[in-house]
Amino acid sequence: MPVKNYIHQIELTPPEQLDTLVENRRVFNLQNCEFNVFESYQQAYRVPLRFNDLVISSMVRGKKVVRIFDDPAFEYLPGETAIVPANEPMFIDFPEARFSDPTQCVALTVDSSYVDQILRYLNEYYNCDKYESNEWTLRFNQYHFTNDNEISGIINKLIRICSSGDKTKNIFADLSLKELFIRLMQSQRLTQATLESANSTNSNRMQYVLHYIQEHLLEKIAIDELSRKAYLSRNMFFKWFKEQFGITPLEYITRERIRLARQLLADKQNSVTSVSQQCGFTDVNYFIRAFKKAEGITPKNWQSTITD
Incomplete structure (x- = not known):
């Protein structure tokens, strides 16, 4: 397996502030996104989860088993990220979660109109090849992958921004979100192009x-x-x-x-x-x-x- 680039450890929720032991949620609202921290402290199986907006999720600690798109279940581990479209149902197992060793992941939900705005802007002003049409787009056939250094770095930056009290955090979050989407699409484009080039x-x-x-x-x-x-x-x-x-x-x-x-x-x-x-x-x-x-x-x- 390639080297994984991990998301920085996030302080766990104090026990007295837990609302539930399965997928306890902390949320930070920003102008164009919502930053969530999910933690599970006990074993659980087939827990349903659905987001109203596109979500970029990264594992921080522990292990989940995720089922999505009618595909086979996959293990979701630290150093990995998943991108899921809006309103897509997921079912999650927590086979190893314990109070002394909880799972933790972060999830950035991003307003779909904001994503469309980014894609329109990139396709209008930053088409990478003026001789050929290479549209900027998100591909959900590559929805689970190992973080590279660039993607983990931007997600770590977004975590710091979203959880801060800085009055200008919406500005910095906007810049970092745009960079994250560009990096994700470039990585997906390379994977897709490599597969297509074989045929x-x-x-x-x-x-x-x-x-x-x-x-x-x-x-x-x-x-x-x-x-x-x-x-x-x-x-x-x-x-x-x-x-x-x-x-x-x-x-x-x-x-x-x-x-x-x-x-x-x-x-x-x-x-x-x-x-x-x-x-x-x-x-x-x-x-x-x-x-x-x-x-x-x-x-x-x-x-x-x-x-x-």
Whole structure:
């Protein structure tokens, strides 16, 4: 599993102020959003939950099991976020919650008209590719994911803003919410484009470039060559890629090589040096550093955790 970026611990509700032991709720109201802290102090199963507005939820402590969209239930753990559309029913289990070890999550509910306003503005003034239509939109087929550093950082900032007594907090919350939506959509766009590029190589510039990267992961990939594939100058290509996906092309290439390395390391007959070479890394020490940054442990230690 990739390194998780955790939401900062939030002080638990004092026992004398608890209204319920299952999904006790604290709420902070702002102009365009509502910040909720939910805590559960005892086991419970199939607890129904529904929000009237779009919700961005992040786990802080403990474990939940969530059922949504008629999909299979998934474990919801610290370091993870879920995005759920308005009025979508959820059912939640709390299999490990105890008074001494409660679950805690935060939930930002955002007014749908405010979300629409953000999307209209981005599509009108910040379309990332003037040659192709790449609409800014939220995709709910990617509703549960591991936090990256950017997303966890913005959520932590929003928690501080929403729970503060600062009279200007609505202004700062507005700026941070816009940034959060942009980061979420960039991450979703990259995941979606990577999946689509495996099946369609020439539908658009985005798929063509990502497909080329996937096909040449084991080789040296020159940025100048990617720029030519995209029919952009080197500088414009970097700018275009970062605006599309929120990361640089080099960061994406490294990320995909690490993903491939995990698959190869699952075979314990493959040495770290061999995997490094097979994944297109020319320096094994750089591979080890990059792998540890992404996974939290070295490739050798990661390999030792694999059970036969």
